[in-house]
Amino acid sequence: MKGEYKAGLADGLAIGIGYFSVSFTFGILAVKGGLSALTAGLISLTNLTSAGQFAGLTVILAHGSLVELALTQLVINLRYALMSLSLSQRLGPEFTTRRRMTIAFANTDEIFAVAMGRKAPLTPVYMYGLATLPILGWTLGTVSGAVASGLLNAAVRSALGVALYSMFVAIVVPPMRQLKSVRIVVAAAVIVSCLIAWVPLFKFISSGFAIILSTLAAAALGAWLFPVDLADEEPAEKQEASA
Template sequence: MEFRKGLKDGIPIALGYFAVSFSFGLLAVKGGLTSFQAVIISLTNVTSAGQFAGLKIILAGGTLVEMILTQFIINLRYSLMSLSLSQKLGEAVGIKERLVIAFANTDEIFAVAMGHVKELTFGYMIGLQLLPIVGWTGGTLFGAIASGLLPKSISSALSLALYGMFVAIVMPVARKSRPVAVVALVAAAISCVLYYVPIFKFISTGIAIIISTVAASVIGAIFFPVGTAEKKEVQ
């Protein structure tokens, strides 16, 4: 019963993941990876922002150090999400089951799980995660296959889906929260400076992502502490 409930709740997530991962498969193959490599990356990672950032570093010939640091920073939020989710899991969910659940504790799955009115069971979580994993991996496969079939004009247009995804994620939150809007603009500004100013040309893509992320986060923490930001939004 709980498993079927999880499956039902995971359908919208799976559909969304299919659309986004289609773009990942498309970009990966266009960049020189094989379809098999693209699918394996999606199947073993299940992380949109991390995979797209990692793909960019791979295609740019970045180092393992850049990859590790970039993934650490981008995916650090999952550790906090997992800590929060663990508080809602039932006592019957042991350490082995928790390790399985942790594999696909993505932003969307976490949000749905935390909104579940009942105590979370292993059956529900497996059901909730199953279809999104299939959707993410399947979308990558179809995107990889389509890269060799679609006209160049359509492929180029679909490549913009990544930027649309990021805009769709950031804009609704930025419109409601001034601190988020400021931090996002600061990160974008720093990234543009590192990319376009000739003196910074020696900085690789991976390091530029790290610098932009850390710098914007520090500025946000200094000027918009959590307590202060919450008070302003309440007012």
């Protein structure tokens, strides 16, 4: 049992370090927006979702409603439901409902990728170890950023604030360069967002609903223009054999 937990800790170390650096920026932005370090830390401890937290922070600072906040989280974090369904196929009978709920809380993109890539069978103790350092890194990074916000000068805080958007750009640009479909979907999201922000007719739409509408419109356009027909796809082995 201890060996499984240590294996999980080892596999989650790199994730925890990465989460610390990203959540450090979240802590700075939260305090800059008027939240306390304790509040920012509790948000990270109870959520563990980078994109969802940053989007939620935008809604909170814009004094959006709880409905806007809930819908924003639903749209942005819907992918976790799909990842949980996929991960559940690898969980054995020893994973009780309570254990599955615990694991589901920490089922982030990176933890999901590591768990699915493990060749050995997944055990509850391993999954707990895998989630430990990412949770600690995300929470401690947030608190550290919130506390350090008062010690850093304005130029450094501004530079760290830009780091978040640089991270998102780094995620989006590589697939944009390779796939025309991704470029069109991103362009659609930008156009819808700009229309909502600049056209006087849409001034009544709050920033929270602007995020929701931009996401849904771009996703709908992508699903309509670039549908994926899995029935027409051949397995990789057959494609290689035919080549």
